[in-house]
Amino acid sequence: MKIKLKRLSITTSSLLVAVMVVLSCNDKFQERAPQGVYSSSSLASAGGVEGSLVNAYASLRYCCDWYSTPNNWLWGSILGADAYKGSEQTDQNALNPIVIYKPNPGDGPVGSKWRISYDGVGQANAVLRALVTAKDIPDADRTRIASEARFIRGLYHFELKKVFNNVPYVDENVTDFRISNDQDIWPQIEADFKFAYDNLGPTASSVGRANKWAAGAYLAKAYMFRKKFTDALPLLQQIYSQGTTASGVKYGLMEKYHDNFRIATKNNKETVFAIQYTVRDGANGNNGNYENVLNYPFGGGPGGCCGFFQPSQTFVNSFKTGSDGLPLFDTFNASDVTSDEAFASANRTFVPYQGTLDPRLDWSVGRREIPYLDWGFHPGVAWIRKVDYGGPFSPIKNVYYKAEESSGAENGSWGQKFNANNYNLIRFADVILWLAEAEAEAGSPARARDLVNEIRRRAANPDGFVKGRFSGYNASGEKIMDLTQPAANYVINEYTNAWDKTFALKAIRFERKLELGMEGHRFFDLVRWGTASDELTAYIAKESVKRSVMAGGAFVVGKSEYMPIPDFAIIQSNKDGKPTLAQNPGY
Secondary structure, eight states: OOBOOOOOOOOOSSSOOOOOOOOOBOSSGGGOOOOOOOOGGGGSSHHHHHHHHHHHHHGGGOTTOSSSSTTOIIIIIITTTSBOOBSOTTTTGGGHHHHTTOOOTTOHHHHHHHHHHHHHHHHHHHHHHHHHHOOSOOHHHHHHHHHHHHHHHHHHHHHHHHHHSSOOOOOTTOOOOOOOOOSOOHHHHHHHHHHHHHHSOSSOSSTTSOOHHHHHHHHHHHHHHTTOHHHHHHHHHHHHHHOBOTTSOBOOOOSSGGGGGSGGGOSOTTEEEEEOOOOSSSSTTTTSOGGGTTOSOSSSSTTSOOOBSOBOHHHHHTTBBOTTSOBOTTTTTSSOOOOSTTSOTTOTTOOOOOSOBOGGGGGTEEOBTSBOTTSOBBOGGGGOSOHHHHOSOEEOTTOOOGGGHHHHEEEOTTSOEEEOOOEEEEEHHHHHHHHHHHHHHTTOHHHHHHHHHHHHHHHTOGGGSOEEEEEEEOTTSOEEEEEEEESSOBOOOOOOSOOOHHHHHHHHHHHHHHHHTTSSOHHHHHHHHTOHHHHHHHHHHHHTTTOGGGTTOOOOTTTTTSOOOOHHHHHHTEETTEESSOOOTTO
Protein backbone atom coordinates (compact mmCIF):
# COMPACT_ATOMS: atom_id res chain seq x y z
CA MET A 1 0.00 0.00 0.00
CA LYS A 2 1.45 3.35 -1.05
CA ILE A 3 -0.36 6.57 -0.27
CA LYS A 4 0.95 9.93 -1.40
CA LEU A 5 0.43 12.37 1.38
CA LYS A 6 0.58 16.09 1.73
CA ARG A 7 1.66 17.33 5.14
CA LEU A 8 -1.50 17.50 7.17
CA SER A 9 -2.99 20.86 8.03
CA ILE A 10 -3.13 20.06 11.71
CA THR A 11 -4.32 23.33 13.19
CA THR A 12 -4.07 27.06 12.94
CA SER A 13 -4.00 27.49 16.69
CA SER A 14 -1.50 29.43 18.74
CA LEU A 15 -0.34 26.19 20.35
CA LEU A 16 0.17 23.92 17.39
CA VAL A 17 2.31 25.69 14.84
CA ALA A 18 2.34 23.37 11.85
CA VAL A 19 5.63 22.40 10.27
CA MET A 20 6.15 20.98 6.79
CA VAL A 21 6.63 17.22 6.92
CA VAL A 22 6.28 15.43 3.59
CA LEU A 23 6.66 11.67 3.79
CA SER A 24 5.70 8.58 1.90
CA CYS A 25 3.10 6.46 3.58
CA ASN A 26 4.11 2.86 3.57
CA ASP A 27 4.07 0.31 6.36
CA LYS A 28 7.87 0.40 6.46
CA PHE A 29 7.82 4.17 6.66
CA GLN A 30 11.43 4.46 7.78
CA GLU A 31 12.59 2.96 4.49
CA ARG A 32 10.72 5.21 2.07
CA ALA A 33 11.47 8.55 0.48
CA PRO A 34 9.16 11.61 0.44
CA GLN A 35 6.68 11.61 -2.42
CA GLY A 36 3.88 13.76 -3.77
CA VAL A 37 0.72 15.09 -2.21
CA TYR A 38 -2.75 14.04 -1.15
CA SER A 39 -5.72 16.20 -0.21
CA SER A 40 -7.05 16.21 3.35
CA SER A 41 -10.40 14.87 2.15
CA SER A 42 -8.65 11.77 0.86
CA LEU A 43 -7.64 10.85 4.41
CA ALA A 44 -11.13 9.67 5.34
CA SER A 45 -10.38 6.13 4.17
CA ALA A 46 -8.36 3.18 5.38
CA GLY A 47 -5.41 4.13 3.19
CA GLY A 48 -5.60 7.78 4.14
CA VAL A 49 -5.79 7.09 7.85
CA GLU A 50 -2.87 4.64 7.68
CA GLY A 51 -0.89 7.25 5.77
CA SER A 52 -1.77 9.88 8.34
CA LEU A 53 -0.51 7.55 11.08
CA VAL A 54 2.77 7.05 9.25
CA ASN A 55 3.08 10.83 9.04
CA ALA A 56 2.63 11.03 12.81
CA TYR A 57 5.39 8.48 13.40
CA ALA A 58 7.66 10.28 10.97
CA SER A 59 7.30 13.51 12.94
CA LEU A 60 9.55 11.93 15.57
CA ARG A 61 12.50 12.45 13.25
CA TYR A 62 11.68 16.02 12.29
CA CYS A 63 14.20 16.87 9.61
CA CYS A 64 14.83 20.57 10.00
CA ASP A 65 15.70 21.45 13.59
CA TRP A 66 18.46 20.39 15.98
CA TYR A 67 16.71 20.90 19.30
CA SER A 68 13.08 19.85 19.03
CA THR A 69 12.80 16.06 18.78
CA PRO A 70 12.73 13.55 21.67
CA ASN A 71 16.47 13.01 21.10
CA ASN A 72 16.99 15.70 23.80
CA TRP A 73 20.77 16.03 23.45
CA LEU A 74 20.33 19.63 24.60
CA TRP A 75 17.47 19.37 27.11
CA GLY A 76 18.48 16.08 28.70
CA SER A 77 22.23 15.64 28.28
CA ILE A 78 23.76 19.11 28.14
CA LEU A 79 21.51 20.45 30.89
CA GLY A 80 22.15 17.22 32.81
CA ALA A 81 25.96 17.77 32.90
CA ASP A 82 26.82 14.98 30.44
CA ALA A 83 28.17 17.50 27.96
CA TYR A 84 28.98 21.10 27.20
CA LYS A 85 27.47 22.98 24.30
CA GLY A 86 30.82 22.57 22.52
CA SER A 87 31.99 24.37 19.38
CA GLU A 88 32.61 28.05 20.19
CA GLN A 89 30.88 31.03 21.80
CA THR A 90 29.55 32.65 18.64
CA ASP A 91 28.19 29.51 16.96
CA GLN A 92 24.55 28.68 17.76
CA ASN A 93 24.72 31.38 20.41
CA ALA A 94 21.01 31.02 21.20
CA LEU A 95 22.14 28.03 23.29
CA ASN A 96 24.48 30.09 25.48
CA PRO A 97 21.93 31.26 28.10
CA ILE A 98 20.12 27.92 28.07
CA VAL A 99 23.19 25.85 28.99
CA ILE A 100 23.87 28.00 32.07
CA TYR A 101 20.25 27.57 33.22
CA LYS A 102 19.26 31.12 32.30
CA PRO A 103 16.90 30.68 29.34
CA ASN A 104 14.51 33.41 28.41
CA PRO A 105 11.03 32.97 26.91
CA GLY A 106 12.18 34.36 23.59
CA ASP A 107 14.97 31.82 23.02
CA GLY A 108 14.66 30.18 19.61
CA PRO A 109 15.40 26.60 20.79
CA VAL A 110 12.82 26.92 23.58
CA GLY A 111 10.17 27.90 21.03
CA SER A 112 11.25 25.14 18.67
CA LYS A 113 10.81 22.44 21.30
CA TRP A 114 7.31 23.75 22.09
CA ARG A 115 6.23 24.12 18.46
CA ILE A 116 7.46 20.79 17.16
CA SER A 117 6.15 18.86 20.16
CA TYR A 118 2.68 20.29 19.73
CA ASP A 119 2.87 19.66 16.01
CA GLY A 120 3.48 16.00 16.87
CA VAL A 121 0.44 16.08 19.15
CA GLY A 122 -1.53 17.60 16.30
CA GLN A 123 -0.52 14.95 13.84
CA ALA A 124 -1.60 12.21 16.25
CA ASN A 125 -4.93 13.98 16.74
CA ALA A 126 -5.38 14.24 12.97
CA VAL A 127 -5.24 10.44 12.81
CA LEU A 128 -7.92 10.14 15.49
CA ARG A 129 -10.19 12.64 13.75
CA ALA A 130 -9.79 10.94 10.38
CA LEU A 131 -10.48 7.60 12.02
CA VAL A 132 -13.98 8.78 12.95
CA THR A 133 -14.91 9.65 9.36
CA ALA A 134 -13.30 6.66 7.63
CA LYS A 135 -15.89 3.92 7.18
CA ASP A 136 -13.84 1.19 5.50
CA ILE A 137 -11.64 0.21 8.45
CA PRO A 138 -12.24 -3.10 10.27
CA ASP A 139 -12.78 -2.81 14.02
CA ALA A 140 -9.49 -4.53 14.89
CA ASP A 141 -7.54 -2.12 12.70
CA ARG A 142 -9.51 0.80 14.07
CA THR A 143 -8.51 -0.09 17.63
CA ARG A 144 -4.88 -0.63 16.64
CA ILE A 145 -4.68 2.70 14.79
CA ALA A 146 -6.27 4.58 17.70
CA SER A 147 -3.80 2.93 20.08
CA GLU A 148 -0.77 3.89 18.02
CA ALA A 149 -2.02 7.45 17.59
CA ARG A 150 -2.64 7.81 21.31
CA PHE A 151 0.82 6.37 22.01
CA ILE A 152 2.38 9.11 19.86
CA ARG A 153 0.17 11.76 21.46
CA GLY A 154 1.18 10.56 24.92
CA LEU A 155 4.85 10.55 23.95
CA TYR A 156 4.76 14.17 22.77
CA HIS A 157 2.80 15.37 25.79
CA PHE A 158 5.40 13.55 27.94
CA GLU A 159 8.13 15.52 26.15
CA LEU A 160 6.30 18.78 26.86
CA LYS A 161 5.71 17.82 30.48
CA LYS A 162 9.39 16.99 31.05
CA VAL A 163 10.65 20.23 29.52
CA PHE A 164 7.94 22.80 30.39
CA ASN A 165 5.88 21.11 33.14
CA ASN A 166 2.85 23.45 33.05
CA VAL A 167 1.44 22.69 29.63
CA PRO A 168 -2.06 22.18 28.17
CA TYR A 169 -3.27 18.78 27.12
CA VAL A 170 -4.72 18.84 23.61
CA ASP A 171 -6.87 15.99 22.36
CA GLU A 172 -8.67 15.45 19.06
CA ASN A 173 -11.81 17.21 20.29
CA VAL A 174 -10.21 20.55 21.07
CA THR A 175 -11.43 23.27 18.70
CA ASP A 176 -10.41 26.44 20.53
CA PHE A 177 -6.71 26.12 21.24
CA ARG A 178 -6.59 29.12 23.54
CA ILE A 179 -6.69 26.90 26.59
CA SER A 180 -5.06 27.23 29.96
CA ASN A 181 -2.10 25.39 31.40
CA ASP A 182 -3.30 25.36 35.00
CA GLN A 183 -4.06 21.61 35.17
CA ASP A 184 -1.64 18.74 35.70
CA ILE A 185 -1.74 16.62 32.54
CA TRP A 186 -0.11 13.47 33.96
CA PRO A 187 -3.46 11.64 34.18
CA GLN A 188 -4.13 12.20 30.46
CA ILE A 189 -0.60 11.12 29.52
CA GLU A 190 -1.03 7.93 31.52
CA ALA A 191 -4.46 7.32 29.98
CA ASP A 192 -3.02 7.50 26.45
CA PHE A 193 -0.25 5.03 27.23
CA LYS A 194 -2.63 2.76 29.16
CA PHE A 195 -5.03 2.62 26.22
CA ALA A 196 -2.16 1.71 23.91
CA TYR A 197 -0.82 -0.89 26.35
CA ASP A 198 -4.22 -2.52 26.76
CA ASN A 199 -5.04 -2.64 23.05
CA LEU A 200 -1.83 -3.15 21.09
CA GLY A 201 -0.46 -6.60 20.35
CA PRO A 202 2.97 -7.90 21.35
CA THR A 203 4.30 -7.37 17.80
CA ALA A 204 3.88 -4.63 15.21
CA SER A 205 3.84 -4.52 11.43
CA SER A 206 7.25 -2.82 11.27
CA VAL A 207 10.13 -2.22 13.65
CA GLY A 208 9.45 1.51 13.86
CA ARG A 209 5.95 1.13 15.30
CA ALA A 210 4.89 0.84 18.91
CA ASN A 211 3.78 -2.51 20.27
CA LYS A 212 2.16 -3.37 23.60
CA TRP A 213 5.48 -3.47 25.41
CA ALA A 214 6.71 -0.12 24.15
CA ALA A 215 3.47 1.43 25.36
CA GLY A 216 3.86 -0.37 28.69
CA ALA A 217 7.41 0.94 29.05
CA TYR A 218 6.26 4.51 28.49
CA LEU A 219 3.43 4.02 30.98
CA ALA A 220 5.94 2.70 33.51
CA LYS A 221 8.19 5.66 32.82
CA ALA A 222 5.31 8.03 33.54
CA TYR A 223 4.70 6.19 36.83
CA MET A 224 8.39 6.55 37.72
CA PHE A 225 8.30 10.29 37.04
CA ARG A 226 5.29 10.58 39.34
CA LYS A 227 6.90 8.40 42.03
CA LYS A 228 4.03 5.90 41.67
CA PHE A 229 6.36 3.02 42.42
CA THR A 230 3.66 0.59 43.49
CA ASP A 231 2.04 1.02 40.05
CA ALA A 232 5.34 0.87 38.20
CA LEU A 233 6.73 -2.23 39.88
CA PRO A 234 4.34 -4.96 38.62
CA LEU A 235 4.25 -3.42 35.16
CA LEU A 236 8.05 -3.32 34.95
CA GLN A 237 8.27 -6.87 36.23
CA GLN A 238 5.94 -7.98 33.45
CA ILE A 239 7.89 -6.09 30.78
CA TYR A 240 11.13 -7.56 32.13
CA SER A 241 9.86 -11.14 32.06
CA GLN A 242 7.55 -11.14 29.05
CA GLY A 243 8.33 -8.13 26.87
CA THR A 244 9.34 -8.44 23.23
CA THR A 245 10.46 -6.13 20.47
CA ALA A 246 8.06 -5.05 17.73
CA SER A 247 9.33 -7.99 15.67
CA GLY A 248 8.65 -10.48 18.49
CA VAL A 249 12.17 -10.99 19.89
CA LYS A 250 12.36 -11.36 23.67
CA TYR A 251 13.89 -8.29 25.28
CA GLY A 252 17.44 -8.70 26.50
CA LEU A 253 20.73 -6.87 26.83
CA MET A 254 22.98 -6.98 23.81
CA GLU A 255 26.17 -8.86 24.60
CA LYS A 256 28.25 -5.85 23.53
CA TYR A 257 27.30 -2.45 24.91
CA HIS A 258 28.09 -0.45 21.80
CA ASP A 259 25.90 -2.56 19.54
CA ASN A 260 23.10 -0.27 20.74
CA PHE A 261 24.68 2.68 18.96
CA ARG A 262 25.65 1.48 15.52
CA ILE A 263 23.80 1.22 12.24
CA ALA A 264 24.65 -2.44 11.58
CA THR A 265 23.00 -3.65 14.79
CA LYS A 266 20.10 -1.24 15.29
CA ASN A 267 16.58 -2.48 16.10
CA ASN A 268 18.05 -5.27 18.18
CA LYS A 269 16.71 -7.16 21.19
CA GLU A 270 17.46 -4.23 23.49
CA THR A 271 15.36 -1.78 21.44
CA VAL A 272 12.09 -0.96 23.18
CA PHE A 273 11.25 2.06 21.04
CA ALA A 274 13.52 4.03 18.71
CA ILE A 275 13.37 6.90 16.25
CA GLN A 276 14.08 5.32 12.88
CA TYR A 277 16.53 6.91 10.42
CA THR A 278 17.56 6.04 6.88
CA VAL A 279 19.70 7.62 4.18
CA ARG A 280 20.33 7.06 0.47
CA ASP A 281 16.62 6.54 -0.04
CA GLY A 282 15.96 9.44 -2.41
CA ALA A 283 15.15 11.93 0.36
CA ASN A 284 18.47 13.86 0.18
CA GLY A 285 19.31 12.83 3.72
CA ASN A 286 16.13 14.25 5.25
CA ASN A 287 15.13 10.85 6.62
CA GLY A 288 18.51 10.62 8.36
CA ASN A 289 19.56 11.65 11.84
CA TYR A 290 19.23 15.39 11.33
CA GLU A 291 19.28 16.21 15.05
CA ASN A 292 22.90 15.11 15.40
CA VAL A 293 24.30 16.89 12.35
CA LEU A 294 26.02 19.37 14.66
CA ASN A 295 27.43 16.68 16.89
CA TYR A 296 30.38 15.21 15.04
CA PRO A 297 34.03 15.87 15.90
CA PHE A 298 35.34 19.05 14.32
CA GLY A 299 38.08 18.67 11.74
CA GLY A 300 39.13 15.69 9.68
CA GLY A 301 37.09 13.01 11.39
CA PRO A 302 33.64 11.57 10.62
CA GLY A 303 30.66 13.73 9.74
CA GLY A 304 32.17 16.87 8.26
CA CYS A 305 30.78 19.15 10.98
CA CYS A 306 30.51 20.75 13.63
CA GLY A 307 32.07 20.14 17.06
CA PHE A 308 29.04 20.50 19.35
CA PHE A 309 27.86 18.27 22.23
CA GLN A 310 31.31 17.70 23.71
CA PRO A 311 31.39 15.45 26.81
CA SER A 312 32.10 17.32 30.03
CA GLN A 313 35.09 16.67 32.25
CA THR A 314 32.68 15.83 35.06
CA PHE A 315 31.01 13.18 32.91
CA VAL A 316 34.37 11.68 31.92
CA ASN A 317 35.53 11.62 35.54
CA SER A 318 32.39 9.69 36.50
CA PHE A 319 33.80 6.57 34.82
CA LYS A 320 36.75 6.25 37.19
CA THR A 321 36.61 3.10 39.29
CA GLY A 322 38.31 2.00 42.47
CA SER A 323 40.61 -1.00 42.76
CA ASP A 324 37.44 -3.00 43.45
CA GLY A 325 36.06 -2.07 40.05
CA LEU A 326 33.17 -0.07 41.52
CA PRO A 327 32.23 3.59 40.98
CA LEU A 328 33.67 6.36 43.13
CA PHE A 329 30.35 7.94 44.09
CA ASP A 330 31.69 10.75 46.25
CA THR A 331 35.26 11.27 45.06
CA PHE A 332 35.17 10.76 41.28
CA ASN A 333 35.45 14.49 40.59
CA ALA A 334 38.31 15.23 42.98
CA SER A 335 40.82 14.83 40.14
CA ASP A 336 40.53 14.68 36.38
CA VAL A 337 40.92 11.91 33.87
CA THR A 338 43.79 13.43 31.91
CA SER A 339 43.50 14.73 28.38
CA ASP A 340 45.72 16.48 25.86
CA GLU A 341 44.09 19.88 26.46
CA ALA A 342 47.42 21.37 27.52
CA PHE A 343 49.38 19.70 24.70
CA ALA A 344 49.96 20.68 21.11
CA SER A 345 48.14 18.25 18.83
CA ALA A 346 51.42 16.73 17.59
CA ASN A 347 53.08 16.52 21.00
CA ARG A 348 54.31 12.95 21.46
CA THR A 349 54.74 13.12 25.20
CA PHE A 350 51.02 12.71 25.87
CA VAL A 351 50.05 9.41 27.52
CA PRO A 352 46.37 8.53 28.07
CA TYR A 353 45.03 8.24 31.61
CA GLN A 354 46.45 5.14 33.28
CA GLY A 355 44.01 4.79 36.17
CA THR A 356 41.20 2.26 36.32
CA LEU A 357 38.08 3.01 34.28
CA ASP A 358 34.64 1.69 33.47
CA PRO A 359 34.88 0.43 29.86
CA ARG A 360 31.67 2.22 28.88
CA LEU A 361 33.64 5.48 28.93
CA ASP A 362 35.32 4.83 25.60
CA TRP A 363 32.05 3.90 23.90
CA SER A 364 30.61 7.22 25.11
CA VAL A 365 33.54 9.63 24.81
CA GLY A 366 36.32 10.16 22.28
CA ARG A 367 39.72 10.58 24.00
CA ARG A 368 43.13 11.09 22.48
CA GLU A 369 45.08 7.89 21.66
CA ILE A 370 42.00 5.73 22.24
CA PRO A 371 40.45 4.08 19.14
CA TYR A 372 37.40 6.01 17.97
CA LEU A 373 35.16 3.31 16.51
CA ASP A 374 37.04 2.21 13.38
CA TRP A 375 38.38 5.68 12.54
CA GLY A 376 41.75 5.04 14.18
CA PHE A 377 43.08 6.74 17.29
CA HIS A 378 41.16 9.82 18.35
CA PRO A 379 43.67 12.63 17.70
CA GLY A 380 42.58 14.76 20.65
CA VAL A 381 42.59 18.52 20.16
CA ALA A 382 43.12 18.08 16.41
CA TRP A 383 39.39 17.19 16.26
CA ILE A 384 38.30 19.99 18.59
CA ARG A 385 37.04 23.35 17.40
CA LYS A 386 38.01 25.42 20.45
CA VAL A 387 39.43 23.36 23.28
CA ASP A 388 39.35 26.05 25.98
CA TYR A 389 35.63 26.52 25.29
CA GLY A 390 34.35 23.02 24.53
CA GLY A 391 36.96 20.83 26.16
CA PRO A 392 39.14 18.08 24.64
CA PHE A 393 36.57 15.25 24.24
CA SER A 394 34.19 14.16 21.47
CA PRO A 395 30.82 12.35 21.52
CA ILE A 396 30.59 8.85 20.01
CA LYS A 397 27.13 7.33 20.40
CA ASN A 398 25.69 9.43 17.57
CA VAL A 399 28.57 8.72 15.15
CA TYR A 400 28.68 6.08 12.42
CA TYR A 401 31.47 3.60 11.70
CA LYS A 402 33.83 4.39 8.84
CA ALA A 403 33.01 0.98 7.34
CA GLU A 404 29.32 2.04 7.24
CA GLU A 405 29.87 5.43 5.64
CA SER A 406 29.14 4.39 2.05
CA SER A 407 25.74 2.95 2.94
CA GLY A 408 24.87 4.62 6.24
CA ALA A 409 25.69 8.28 5.68
CA GLU A 410 24.76 10.88 3.08
CA ASN A 411 26.03 14.39 2.35
CA GLY A 412 23.88 17.33 3.34
CA SER A 413 23.82 20.84 1.92
CA TRP A 414 27.05 22.15 3.48
CA GLY A 415 29.10 18.94 3.48
CA GLN A 416 27.82 17.53 6.76
CA LYS A 417 26.69 13.92 6.97
CA PHE A 418 23.22 12.73 7.76
CA ASN A 419 23.40 9.17 9.06
CA ALA A 420 21.12 6.19 9.57
CA ASN A 421 22.00 5.65 13.24
CA ASN A 422 18.73 5.24 15.15
CA TYR A 423 18.09 7.02 18.42
CA ASN A 424 16.81 4.73 21.18
CA LEU A 425 14.09 6.53 23.09
CA ILE A 426 13.89 3.56 25.46
CA ARG A 427 16.17 0.54 25.51
CA PHE A 428 15.91 -2.48 27.75
CA ALA A 429 18.78 -1.34 30.00
CA ASP A 430 16.62 1.66 30.89
CA VAL A 431 13.74 -0.66 31.81
CA ILE A 432 16.04 -2.80 34.00
CA LEU A 433 17.27 0.26 35.89
CA TRP A 434 13.72 1.55 36.41
CA LEU A 435 12.83 -1.89 37.74
CA ALA A 436 15.83 -1.79 40.09
CA GLU A 437 14.73 1.62 41.32
CA ALA A 438 11.13 0.49 41.85
CA GLU A 439 12.34 -2.63 43.71
CA ALA A 440 14.51 -0.49 45.97
CA GLU A 441 11.66 1.93 46.65
CA ALA A 442 9.37 -1.04 47.42
CA GLY A 443 11.80 -2.45 50.00
CA SER A 444 13.71 -5.04 47.95
CA PRO A 445 17.25 -3.63 47.73
CA ALA A 446 18.78 -7.09 47.26
CA ARG A 447 16.73 -7.59 44.10
CA ALA A 448 17.73 -4.09 42.98
CA ARG A 449 21.40 -5.07 43.38
CA ASP A 450 20.91 -8.14 41.18
CA LEU A 451 19.38 -5.99 38.43
CA VAL A 452 22.16 -3.41 38.56
CA ASN A 453 24.69 -6.23 38.43
CA GLU A 454 22.99 -7.50 35.29
CA ILE A 455 23.82 -4.16 33.64
CA ARG A 456 27.37 -4.17 34.99
CA ARG A 457 27.94 -7.79 33.93
CA ARG A 458 27.31 -6.81 30.32
CA ALA A 459 29.63 -3.81 30.64
CA ALA A 460 32.34 -6.11 32.05
CA ASN A 461 32.27 -8.44 29.05
CA PRO A 462 35.85 -8.20 27.70
CA ASP A 463 34.61 -9.00 24.20
CA GLY A 464 32.85 -5.63 24.33
CA PHE A 465 35.87 -3.57 25.42
CA VAL A 466 37.40 -1.02 23.06
CA LYS A 467 40.52 -2.77 21.76
CA GLY A 468 43.74 -1.17 20.56
CA ARG A 469 46.33 -0.02 23.08
CA PHE A 470 48.49 2.93 22.06
CA SER A 471 52.10 1.88 22.65
CA GLY A 472 54.20 4.62 21.11
CA TYR A 473 55.64 5.22 17.64
CA ASN A 474 57.61 3.17 15.15
CA ALA A 475 60.79 4.27 13.34
CA SER A 476 58.69 6.01 10.68
CA GLY A 477 56.85 8.08 13.26
CA GLU A 478 53.59 6.12 12.91
CA LYS A 479 51.53 5.30 15.97
CA ILE A 480 51.62 1.69 17.13
CA MET A 481 48.34 0.04 18.10
CA ASP A 482 48.30 -3.32 19.85
CA LEU A 483 44.91 -4.72 18.79
CA THR A 484 45.13 -7.59 21.27
CA GLN A 485 44.95 -5.27 24.28
CA PRO A 486 42.11 -3.23 25.77
CA ALA A 487 42.54 0.44 24.91
CA ALA A 488 42.71 1.51 28.56
CA ASN A 489 42.93 0.09 32.07
CA TYR A 490 39.37 -1.21 32.32
CA VAL A 491 38.37 -2.55 35.73
CA ILE A 492 34.68 -3.09 36.41
CA ASN A 493 33.02 -5.52 38.81
CA GLU A 494 29.62 -6.36 40.21
CA TYR A 495 28.44 -5.29 43.65
CA THR A 496 28.82 -7.91 46.39
CA ASN A 497 28.04 -5.83 49.47
CA ALA A 498 24.69 -5.90 51.24
CA TRP A 499 22.41 -3.09 50.10
CA ASP A 500 19.93 -1.05 52.07
CA LYS A 501 17.50 1.34 50.39
CA THR A 502 19.76 4.39 50.73
CA PHE A 503 22.76 2.70 49.14
CA ALA A 504 20.59 1.05 46.50
CA LEU A 505 19.20 4.35 45.26
CA LYS A 506 22.64 5.92 45.26
CA ALA A 507 24.09 3.07 43.20
CA ILE A 508 21.15 2.94 40.78
CA ARG A 509 21.25 6.67 40.12
CA PHE A 510 24.97 6.57 39.42
CA GLU A 511 24.55 3.52 37.21
CA ARG A 512 22.00 5.39 35.09
CA LYS A 513 24.61 8.11 34.54
CA LEU A 514 27.19 5.56 33.33
CA GLU A 515 24.87 3.36 31.28
CA LEU A 516 22.67 6.04 29.70
CA GLY A 517 25.09 8.96 29.47
CA MET A 518 24.92 11.18 26.36
CA GLU A 519 21.49 9.67 25.55
CA GLY A 520 19.31 12.63 26.57
CA HIS A 521 18.07 11.42 29.98
CA ARG A 522 20.19 12.80 32.81
CA PHE A 523 18.62 16.22 33.46
CA PHE A 524 15.12 14.75 33.63
CA ASP A 525 16.34 12.08 36.05
CA LEU A 526 17.89 14.71 38.34
CA VAL A 527 14.68 16.72 38.35
CA ARG A 528 12.42 13.75 39.10
CA TRP A 529 14.73 12.65 41.94
CA GLY A 530 14.87 16.16 43.40
CA THR A 531 18.68 16.20 43.25
CA ALA A 532 19.14 18.64 40.36
CA SER A 533 20.08 21.65 42.49
CA ASP A 534 22.82 19.88 44.46
CA GLU A 535 24.36 18.04 41.51
CA LEU A 536 24.19 20.86 39.00
CA THR A 537 25.39 23.51 41.42
CA ALA A 538 28.46 21.36 42.09
CA TYR A 539 28.87 20.83 38.35
CA ILE A 540 28.76 24.56 37.63
CA ALA A 541 31.26 25.26 40.41
CA LYS A 542 33.78 22.81 38.95
CA GLU A 543 33.26 23.48 35.28
CA SER A 544 32.96 27.28 35.31
CA VAL A 545 36.66 27.56 36.15
CA LYS A 546 37.49 25.34 33.15
CA ARG A 547 35.00 26.43 30.51
CA SER A 548 33.96 29.98 29.73
CA VAL A 549 30.66 28.63 28.44
CA MET A 550 29.69 27.83 32.04
CA ALA A 551 30.70 31.21 33.49
CA GLY A 552 27.79 32.82 35.30
CA GLY A 553 25.80 29.61 35.43
CA ALA A 554 23.35 29.18 38.29
CA PHE A 555 20.65 26.64 39.05
CA VAL A 556 17.69 28.22 40.84
CA VAL A 557 15.41 25.89 42.79
CA GLY A 558 11.79 26.27 41.76
CA LYS A 559 12.70 27.77 38.39
CA SER A 560 15.52 26.00 36.60
CA GLU A 561 13.85 22.59 36.64
CA TYR A 562 11.76 23.68 33.63
CA MET A 563 11.99 25.89 30.60
CA PRO A 564 9.88 29.05 30.30
CA ILE A 565 6.66 28.98 28.29
CA PRO A 566 7.61 30.65 24.98
CA ASP A 567 6.59 34.28 24.62
CA PHE A 568 4.87 33.71 21.29
CA ALA A 569 2.63 31.00 22.78
CA ILE A 570 1.51 33.25 25.63
CA ILE A 571 0.87 36.20 23.33
CA GLN A 572 -1.11 34.15 20.84
CA SER A 573 -3.22 32.50 23.55
CA ASN A 574 -4.98 35.81 24.16
CA LYS A 575 -8.71 35.36 24.80
CA ASP A 576 -11.07 38.10 25.94
CA GLY A 577 -8.12 40.42 26.38
CA LYS A 578 -6.04 38.08 28.54
CA PRO A 579 -3.65 35.21 27.76
CA THR A 580 -4.88 31.77 28.75
CA LEU A 581 -1.31 30.48 29.20
CA ALA A 582 0.51 31.44 32.39
CA GLN A 583 4.30 31.73 32.52
CA ASN A 584 6.27 29.24 34.60
CA PRO A 585 7.53 30.36 38.03
CA GLY A 586 10.62 32.57 38.02
CA TYR A 587 10.42 33.73 34.41
